Amino acid sequence: MYEKATCEFVVRAPDHYQVVSNGLLREETDYDDGTRLTHWKQSVPISPWLYVLGVARFAVQQVDDFDSKPIQTWVYAQDREAGFYDFAVPTKQVMEFYSEYVGPFSYEKLANVTSPATGGGMEAATAIMYGENSVTGERSERWRNVIIHEIAHQWFGNAVTEADWDDVWLSEGFATYFTQLFIEHAYGRDEFVDGMKSAADRVFSQYEDDPAYRIVHDNLDDMRRVTSGATYQKGAWILHMLRKRMGDEAFWGGIRGYYATHFNQSATTDDFIKAMEVASGLDLEMFAEQWLYDGGNPHLSGWWEYDPASRTVNLEINQVQQVGGLFDFPLEVGIYFEGERRPRLIEIISVTNRFHRFVVPVNEEPVDVRLDPDTWALFQADFGRRELEQQLSN
Ligand SMILES: [Zn+2]
Secondary structure (H helix, E strand, O other), X not given: OOOOEEXXXXXXXXXXXXXXXXXXXXXXXXXXXXXXXXXXXXXXXXOHHHOOEEEEOEEEEEEEEEOOEEEEEEEEHHHHHHHHHHHOOOHHHHHHHHHHHOOOOOOOOEEEEEOOOOOOEEOOOOEEEEOHHHOOOOOOHHHHHHHHHHHHHHHEOOOEEEOOHHHOHHHHHHHHHHHHHHHHHHHOXXXXXXXXXXHHHHHHHHHHHOOOOOOOOOOOOOHHHOOOHHHHHHHHHHHHHHHHHHOHHHHHHHHHHHHHHOOOEEEOHHHHHHHHHHHHOOOOHHHHHHHHHOOOOOEEEEEEEEEOOOXXXXXXXXXXXXXXXXXXXXXXXXXXXXXXXOOOEEEEEEEOOOEEEEEXXXXXXXXXXXXXXXXXXXXXXXXXXXXXXXXOOO
């Protein structure tokens, strides 16, 4: 458990340097010997791994403010023009979204800072660090998504902190999914769905190397296994499936309740699941067990066929994963007809056993049957049409 604390940095450095740290600037005093004293104070308690101190020839821009709190860009002086352009967006819009949907921004400012301390992003509280190659002058989509991710951490990971590293998905899975939720809100459903599909691909390639990896784990004696990519992408997918299971209204209600209860404190996975149970009235124990505490992922194998005699679509769907137990989850099956972009029928089937057969009455021959047409479930599948078996040959 992290003890959260306020912090202060007082630095005396050559006066051609600027100094950035957590919280608000309290004092700058120039001395006759060419040094400057800089005093920063963070008055909202944070975990010690979120402390930060940067000293460089920075160009500093007051970009905007949010809720009377400054939004700043700190880039190397030689990157001034490109860096100010890159970091001008979308920080404020992202802060507005999480404030409205999750809860209040906890801190006194938000600065985006370039640094040699990381290759990607590091979510230090109120002064986020980005790798030196983050300044491109092109507002690249990759770096835009890193900015959104690190701002999401100011809510999840920083204001509400995982109680220990075994629960790190509460930080990384959340930042990954809340990045996608902002994308869905700001840039549309198609980009969101593309993001979730590529996250699923990454989950399956990670699980090829480590098929039994559990999201809530017990790895404190081997820190290399703590922040596996799975805690990011599979963590995000678990939130996505939970949203589908609960419905949007209860999902956001649960998120707001969890955030408010543990604001500026720590939380465990159990705390989170309880908050979501309270918001939905659902028993989520089995959901948590199979997705968070057990390893493996569903792998489905099956086929569909159309039987003109009975006017039915017959389906077989089997769970064939080698690692982990059988999963129990609802799966949407879309049935498509000639000339229609959307499935006319969506059947919800319950995948629980190893073998399943389903029969769906239809009025005419479909052109396609697809599992999970709206991208709500995490699974791999080998699934397609097979020709109707000869039943009248004798
Ligand atoms: Zn992160």
